[in-house]
Amino acid sequence: MxxxxxxxxxxxxxxxxxxxxxxxxxxxxxxxxxxxxxxxxxxxxxxxxxxxxxxxxxxxxxxxxxxxxxxNLAAYKEQLKEMQESFGVMLRQLPDKNDIAGLLVDVSQTGLAAGLEFELFQPMPEIKRDFYAEKPIKIRVKGDYHEFGEFVSGLAALPLIVTVHDVKISRKKDGGQLVMEATAKTYRYLEEAG
Structure with a gap:
């Protein structure tokens, strides 16, 4: 085929x-x-x-x-425990509503103990943030550098947290004493229910 x-x-x-x-x-x-x-x-x-x-x-x-x-679970649990303890310590350093009046007295007495003369001590309205509230206090004091330093150190040594912001130091127009203007702030933890 x-x-x-x-x-x-x-x-x-x-x-x-x-x-x-x-x-x-x-x-x-x-x-x-x-x-x-x-x-x-x-x-x-x-x-x-x-x-x-x-x-x-x-x-x-x-x-x-x-x-x-x-x-790392054990390490995470230990770290969480330390953070909770640290948070508790810091929380105790924040004033509650009842402590604010006493804290204002402490701030003014710290300034007087440092030898400063207050020209202005004006607590401002509380400012609410996410989970805390700020309580600013406008301050204007007369004194010298050493007294200003002693005052700020005294504020840092208070048992409750106080921070100092917007510090301006100038000399009086007559060339005499120094004037420090600042805003001291303390903080209050806002309860979750409130």
Missing amino acids: DLSDYKDLTFDNIGDWPVPVKLVTVLAFCAAIIGAGYYYLMMDEYDALAKVEKTEKDLRAELERKQAKAV
Whole structure:
């Protein structure tokens, strides 16, 4: 059989085809069916496998993060305990509403003890912030540098927190004493209910 015999092959006369041609055709047809079945059935499985592998990778990363936290859990708990104790100490250094009047007296007595002469001592309205309130006090005092330093040191030594802001020191117009203008602030913790 030569190639000219294959020209006359049509699907109308499949039964008359030579056996090797029939065999090749059946194998090609089977390969096509297997290939199409593999493509349509297995491609979904490959997509599912890719999704599961990505999920596994994400879960491994999450596990490693959580494991790193778990390893340090004792240290975190210790740090939290220290922070709570520190917060408690600082909270006790903040005045409550009842302490403000006494604190104002302490600030003025600290200035007088340093040898300063008050020209202005004006408590301002309280300013509410996120979880605390500021109580500013405008101050203008006369004295010298050493007395100013002693006053500020005395404020820092008070049992309640007092900070000094906007400090301006100038000499009186007559060339005499120095004048310090400042704003002293104390802070009050706002209760969560209020």
